[in-house]
Amino acid sequence: MSFFLDPFHYEFMQKALLGCLLVGFTNGYLSGFIVLRRHALLADGLSHSLLPGLAVGAIFFSLNPVGLFLGALVAALLVVLGGKMITHSSRLKDDTSIGALYIAAFAFGIILLKFAPVRVDLSHFLFGNVLGMANGDLWITYALSFFIVLVLTVFHRHLLLALFDPVVASSMGLSVAWLDYLLIGMMVMAMIASLQAVGAVMSIGLLILPAATIYLLSDSYDTMVWGGAFLGMASAVIGLLLSYWVNLPSGPAIVMVLSAVFVAAYLFGPRYGVINRLLNNRRTKRAAAAPSTVS
Amino acid sequence: MANHHHLTIDNVTVSYQHVPAILDLDVDLHCGRCVGLLGPNGAGKSTLLKAIAGLMPLQSGEIQLHGHEPRRTRSIAYLPQRGLIDWDFPITVRGMVDMGRFPDLGGWRGFSKNDGAIVSEALAVTHLTPLANRQINALSGGQQQRAFLARAYAQQSHVCLLDEPFAGLDTNSQKDLREILRGMAGQGKLLLVSHHDLNSVPELFDDVLMLNRELIAFGPLGDVFTPANIARTYSTAPPVPASA
Numbered sequence: 001m002s003f004f005l006d007p008f009h010y011e012f013m014q015k016a017l018l019g020c021l022l023v024g025f026t027n028g029y030l031s032g033f034i035v036l037r038r039h040a041l042l043a044d045g046l047s048h049s050l051l052p053g054l055a056v057g058a059i060f061f062s063l064n065p066v067g068l069f070l071g072a073l074v075a076a077l078l079v080v081l082g083g084k085m086i087t088h089s090s091r092l093k094d095d096t097s098i099g100a101l102y103i104a105a106f107a108f109g110i111i112l113l114k115f116a117p118v119r120v121d122l123s124h125f126l127f128g129n130v131l132g133m134a135n136g137d138l139w140i141t142y143a144l145s146f147f148i149v150l151v152l153t154v155f156h157r158h159l160l161l162a163l164f165d166p167v168v169a170s171s172m173g174l175s176v177a178w179l180d181y182l183l184i185g186m187m188v189m190a191m192i193a194s195l196q197a198v199g200a201v202m203s204i205g206l207l208i209l210p211a212a213t214i215y216l217l218s219d220s221y222d223t224m225v226w227g228g229a230f231l232g233m234a235s236a237v238i239g240l241l242l243s244y245w246v247n248l249p250s251g252p253a254i255v256m257v258l259s260a261v262f263v264a265a266y267l268f269g270p271r272y273g274v275i276n277r278l279l280n281n282r283r284t285k286r287a288a289a290a291p292s293t294v295s
Numbered sequence: 296m297a298n299h300h301h302l303t304i305d306n307v308t309v310s311y312q313h314v315p316a317i318l319d320l321d322v323d324l325h326c327g328r329c330v331g332l333l334g335p336n337g338a339g340k341s342t343l344l345k346a347i348a349g350l351m352p353l354q355s356g357e358i359q360l361h362g363h364e365p366r367r368t369r370s371i372a373y374l375p376q377r378g379l380i381d382w383d384f385p386i387t388v389r390g391m392v393d394m395g396r397f398p399d400l401g402g403w404r405g406f407s408k409n410d411g412a413i414v415s416e417a418l419a420v421t422h423l424t425p426l427a428n429r430q431i432n433a434l435s436g437g438q439q440q441r442a443f444l445a446r447a448y449a450q451q452s453h454v455c456l457l458d459e460p461f462a463g464l465d466t467n468s469q470k471d472l473r474e475i476l477r478g479m480a481g482q483g484k485l486l487l488v489s490h491h492d493l494n495s496v497p498e499l500f501d502d503v504l505m506l507n508r509e510l511i512a513f514g515p516l517g518d519v520f521t522p523a524n525i526a527r528t529y530s531t532a533p534p535v536p537a538s539a
Contacts, residue, residue, distance in 0.1 A: 036384065154402040161394050164384050171348040171373040172398045172450070219430045221385045 007244045016130045016250070019141055019197040020236035024254075026145040027190050027206035028232020029152065032225035033183055035211040036163045041095065042184070043207050045102035047191050047200040049079035051109025054125050054195075058116040065136045069144075069192050072200075076188040079105050080181075128199030128251040130240060137196040144193035148186050155182065160221065197236075198251035205255035206232050209262050216265040216272050235261065300326040300361065302347070302454055302485055307356035309339070309346045315354070316342040318509040324487065324502075326453065329480040331500035331516075332489040335529050338507045340489040344456040347487070348373035360454060369398045372447030374457045377439050382432045388442050389427040392417050395449030417448035421475050437468025444475060455479065457488045461495065473499050496520060 007013045034043055053075025054068050061067020083098030090097070113120050133141075152159070158179055162169040166176045187207065194203035210228035218224060239254030246253075267275055302324040309317045317339040324330055332340050345351040347358055348371055360370060372395075395417065396410045418424045421441040426434065434442060440460045447455045457476075461469050476486050480501065487504075490496065496503065496516070503520050505511040505528040512524040 157394075157397045157400060157402060161397050164386065164391070164394065165375065165380060167350065167375050167379065168373055168446075171350055171371070172369055173349075215385065219385045219387075219432075221390065224385050 004241065007241065012131055012133075013240075013244065015133045015135075015138060016197075016240055017237065018138060019130050019133045020240045020254070021233055022138075022141050022145045023194045023197045023203075024206060024233035024236030025229045026148050026232075027194060027203060028210035029149060029225060029229035030186055030190050031207050031209070031211035031228045031232065032214075032221070033152065033159055033163065033211075034187060034207055035215060036221075036224075037180070037183060039183070039187065040204075040208045040212075042098060043187050043191075044204050045098050046076050046079065046184070046188055047204050048106040049076050049102040050188075050191060050195075050200045051075070051125065052105050052112055053109075054200075055109045055112035055116060055120070058113065058118060058120050062118050063120070065134075065140050065196075068195070069140055072192045072195070073188060075105060075109075076191070077185075080184055080188075124199070125195065126199045126201045127249060128195060128197050128202060130197040130250040130254075131243075133196050141193045141197065144189050148189055148193070151182070151186060155179065156225075159183065198254055202251035202255050205258055206236070209255070209258040210235070213258070213262045213265045216262075216269045219271075231258075231261065300483070301359075302326070302487075303359045303362075304343075304347070305357050305359070307346065307358060308354045309342050309351050310354045311342075315508065317346065317506070319356070320506070320510050321356075322504060322510060322513045324485055324504075326485040327480055327483045328501045329476050329486045329488065329499070331496055331503045332487055332506060333491075333493070333496065333503055333528060334506040334511075338528070340506060341458055343506065344373065344458055344487065344489060347371060347454070348456055369450050370452055371454045371456065372450050372452035374440075374443040374447060374455060374460065376458045376462070377436060377443075380439075382434075382439065384431065386431055387428050388423055388431060388434065388438075388445075389414065389418065391431055391442055392423075392427075392445045392449050395446040395451075398450065413451065414449050417445040420448055420478065421445040422471065435468065437464045437471055440464070440468075440472055441475060444472075444479070448479070452484075454485045454487070457486065459489050459491065461488075461490060461492065461499070469495065469499075493525065 008017060034040060050072040053071035053073065057068035057071030079098065079101045083094060083101050086092055086097035086101070087094050110122065113122060158174055161172070162174060162176045162179045170176050190207060191200055191203045194206065198206060210232040211224050213231060214224045214227040218227065235257040236254050239257040240250055242248060242257065243250035243253040265273065267273055270276060304320050304322050304324070307317060307320045308315055320343065332343065334340050342351060346353060350373065392414050393406070396406070396414065400406070400410065418427050421444050423438065423441055423445055426438060431439070431442065444455065460472060464472065476488070480486055488500070490499065497520065500516055502513070502515055504513045505519065505524055507528050507530070511528045512519045
């Protein structure tokens with residue numbers, strides 16, 4: 001038991017554990033909505049678009065977490081709204097216009113970072129460093145996680161309706177476009193909440209893999225959302241311990257744990273797992289062939 | 296008083312990029328009837344259903360239910376074509392029907408006994424009670440259509456707009472759905488159903504609304520569903536206003 005508990009005698013590991021629990025739960029909870037809305041690729045784009053905002057935050061506020069948060073939020077919103085504007089004013093579709101803008105924003109962000117008054121390690125923003133979480137980072141993560149879970153809980157019925165049947169949701173008087181923006185806003189906030197713990201890019205793993213895994217195992221929406229939250233949390237803690245024991249970077253370790261569970265669900269899931277379905281198909285074919293061989 | 300228990304479509308024109316899909320449509324639909332909406336592809340059937348549901352803006356005219364603007368309220372339920380739904384969505388039949396209560400419940404209010412009773416009644420009326428806990432991806436086409444209807448019933452809507460519900464259904468499923476629609480019409484609801492199979496029209500509907508961009512004919516089945524009107528409705532080109 002001490003094997004598991006010993007690492008948490010250090011204060012930096014206690015903070016890291018809190019950060020992992022919060023980020024794992026919030027991202028995992030949100031992942032159900034993202035997978036059902038098929039926003040996985042948009043999330044990937046948005047994560048890269050945070051960079052110029054982080055660079056502007058670093059230039060004007062040094063590395064103050066609030067400055068970084070505001071910069072990242074504004075950058076992501078500009079990319080989303082700019083992408084939507086291009087979609088509405090041209091023949092391009094959302095994926096292309098947002099795809100074009102996010103990579104431009106990412107390149108712009110890398111160039112901007114050269115002008116930051118403090119030395120900024122790019123990989124720190126992209127892949128995080130949960131072992132370096134300060135109190136300020138934890139407070140930002142607390143506040144954002146609470147806000148995201150609260151908003152998703154208040155609007156979960158509206159979101160569910162809009163995700164399942166947007167046309168009927170609209171006919172019932174819901175603004176499906178507004179709900180979509182709300183979901184995108186929560187995605188951006190979750191990425192920012194995850195910046196210090198797992199980084200902008202690795203946060204995509206926590207925003208997609210938990211619900212994607214549960215979706216391969218369960219037919220229940222509630223299980224997908226809550227199971228995603230608990231899987232995200234458990235994987236984040238296991239990844240943290242792995243990174244401590246084996247001396248691995250923590251963000252990638254967390255994502256590798258989630259990926260391993262995902263692959264296991266894909267292969268061995270009792271109902272939708274590939275191996276089980278192959279075996280079932282073979283059994284069905286044998287059963288169908290059996291009478292004809294007898295007769 | 297004239298507007299009571301009527302869905303009034305008053306000189307409605309709906310356009311896509313300035314090209315009218317429906318032109319000056321003027322009909323008065325009575326509640327308690329099952330109305331077949333007939334016309335060739337591109338005649339404006341789906342557009343009309345969406346316009347009534349408030350999903351398309353009206354270029355001119357107005358639509359009133361019981362004398363009031365009904366758009367985007369729960370008194371009108373729109374049932375999309377089955378192909379537009381992701382049937383792998385992780386939800387049971389009861390979960391789907393529960394959604395009909397969402398507009399009333401908002402974000403916080405929990406499901407009351409009354410909400411549960413309404414959902415159970417919706418499942419019973421649509422003969423889905425034994426399938427309530429089944430995944431929606433395990434439903435047949437007819438059962439999927441009934442699940443849509445059950446959700447509309449749970450929404451306690453007065454008007455149901457169905458877009459091609461009979462398409463792709465076998466004879467038994469058609470018969471089942473027809474009985475359920477008749478039962479709902481018997482409860483005073485108005486059912487407006489777009490449909491393309493002319494052979495089955497006589498056994499399905501009380502009234503027919505024949506449309507080819509503009510109104511060709513509307514009235515009780517026996518009076519209106521005539522070879523002459525069918526020929527006019529399905530003439531290759533949509534009629535130009537004031538056509539010969």
